[in-house]
Amino acid sequence: MAKLMQDVERFLSVESLDSRLKPSNERKKQFTKDAKREESSKTSGKPVILTQPSRWKTWEFRFYYLAFTIVVPLMFKAVMKASSESNINYPKYQGMLSKGWIFGRKVDNSDSQYRFFRDNLPLLAGLMLLHTILKRVVLHVTKLPKLTFDFGFGLLFLYAAHGVNAVRIILHLLAMYSIGHIFKNNRKLATFLSWTYGIGALFINDRFRNYPFANFLGCLSFLDTGYKGIIPRWDVFFNFTLLRMLSYNMDFLERWNALSTPQSAASDNETLHSRPNWSASSVASTELGQSVILDERARLVAPHPIQDYRFTNYIAYITYTPLFIAGPIITFNDYIYQSLHTLPSINKRQIISYALRLVICVLSMEFVLHYAYVVAISKRKAWTGDTPFQISMIGLFNLNIIWLKLLIPWRLFRLWALLDEIDTPENMIRCVDNNYSALAFWRAWHRSYNKWVVRYIYIPLGGSNNRILTSLAVFSFVAIWHDIQLKLLLWGWLVVIFLLPEMFATQFFNRYRSKKWYRHLCAIGGVINIWMMMIANLFGFCLGPDGTKQFLNDMFGTSEGIVFAIGARWALFIAVQVMFEQREHEKRQGINLKC
Secondary structure, eight states: OHHHHHHHHHHHSHHHHOGGGSOOHHHHTTEESOHHHHHHHHHHOOOOEEOOOOOTTSHHHHHHHHHHHHHHHHHHHHHHHHTSTTSTTHHHHGGGOEEOSSTTOEEOOOOHHHHHHHHTHHHHHHHHHHHHHHHHHHHHHHOOOHHHHHHHHHHHHHHHHHGGGHHHHHHHHHHHHHHHHHTTTSHHHHHHHHHHHHHHHHHHHHHHTTOOGGGTOGGGHHHHTSOOOSOSOHHHHHHHHHHHHHHHHHHHHHHHHHHHSHHHHHHTGGGSSSOOOGGGOSSOEEEETTEEEEOHHHHHTOOOOGGGGSHHHHHHHHTOHHHHTTOOOOOHHHHHHHHHSOOTTOOHHHHHHHHHHHHHHHHHHHHHHHHOOHHHHHHHTOOTTOOHHHHHHHHHHHHHHHHHHHHHHHHHHHHHHHHTTOOOOOSOOSOTTSOOOHHHHHHHTTHHHHHHHIIIIITTTTGGGGHHHHHHHHHHHHHHHHOSOHHHHHHHHHHHHHHHHHHHHHHHHGGGTTSTTHHHHHHHHHHHHHHHHHHHHIIIIISHHHHHHHHHHHHHHSHHHHHHHHHHHHHHHHHHHHHHHHHHHHHHTTOOOOO
């Protein structure tokens, strides 16, 4: 039984989700239970992180377990009651439900984004198997380099996905590539022009995405009536293409600048036209038999020969089929390195475990869509007469569906890449319900994008040395990248303002972390954060202004609502305490995700 529990814990652990999170022996030494050692580390210069004794078996947490066994079933009961046929609002959204397959129940397939993915899941699964098998057969028979296959198959997939609109994407690719190579001897100018064109491309696509080819040249009129591909809205997925375009240019300019600098050119001369000796590299690495495998941080700045930045590799990277549609994002340097070196994290056990987790997520989503019709309820605003508890659960389950509808495609595409021996960052390493900090939530949500932003925006602009301005730049880009709307740009700036109190409070109260009351004070802050994030997301993505207004009126304007508000605060307080302990448990294993 004990071994079974250990296997389950290992299966559910974050390090089994993404090998990048598995701590090294050196990393484990940084964590200690000894406060004196932590103090001595400040003078020695060796980083040490203090951990707390386990609380899992204390009477405090036994009470929390009891609360969980009561509250969680009540949450499911509330949302199922709001979705039942006996609810007076059921006729308002009944027409939006589809025929289901679980115990004769209908399914809420009214979310257009997830419906597109759900309906095409068999096609995607078939394409995944076809691509994986075809690539292995071709490489085995012809001894073709992986990058050459990715170049050819990527162009075919680009046309299959977007049809004649692939021409528009290729024009953007040529423009960005030209900027990087024409102005490569002036890195600052090339960087400025790359970012200017990249952001400008988003505005161009928003305004001219369907601009007729015939208006450019009359002889191109046949393209306007040509095959538009499986995904006619090419501009929606171009945003991910843009990230790869910028990654290529930034990595190329960084490498070219390094080779052009006299002091580095001498040491890197052998890598200008030849494969570097990785074992002689100064970057971090892991020994594996006779070879040396670079870790993720080292792969970001891997000293590739300059010919590795050629045009065909650029196209192969941009159009890499498993990650083309929606990521996860991997940098150009990392992609090239992994195309030439298979990481030890690519193994049968890891892939099977990851695939099983994906299946569990898909089935969880199906269960929610069959028993909680919250998307249809939100679209029809069908919550008249529902209690504050039910309305809050409509919002909460909506947020969970938003999380799942992003997580499932990302994990499918990452699984596809793993089968193709490319290990990308896991995008979602925390459940949406396992967050108490807005700052940490940002780190855990769309993690590969967060890593991309940190590498190419946050650090180049000064990082933590200029935190407010860099955060403004980051969230301004994030808002524009998501959609060209003024309200989203304002949202990006408001996020920064929203993060400031948490940043200042964390910095101020950190001096008291040795006090017994510190954990409980942090839990109260976590409860406030959760309420703020919940209300903001309910307003923006679920209930809208009308539903959020009714929710707040019912919660603070009725006796039933006040009782719910008090009970919910206590429930969230308990949940935050468990979140704290889960993170302490990870630290005791040598893992500090900072989210």
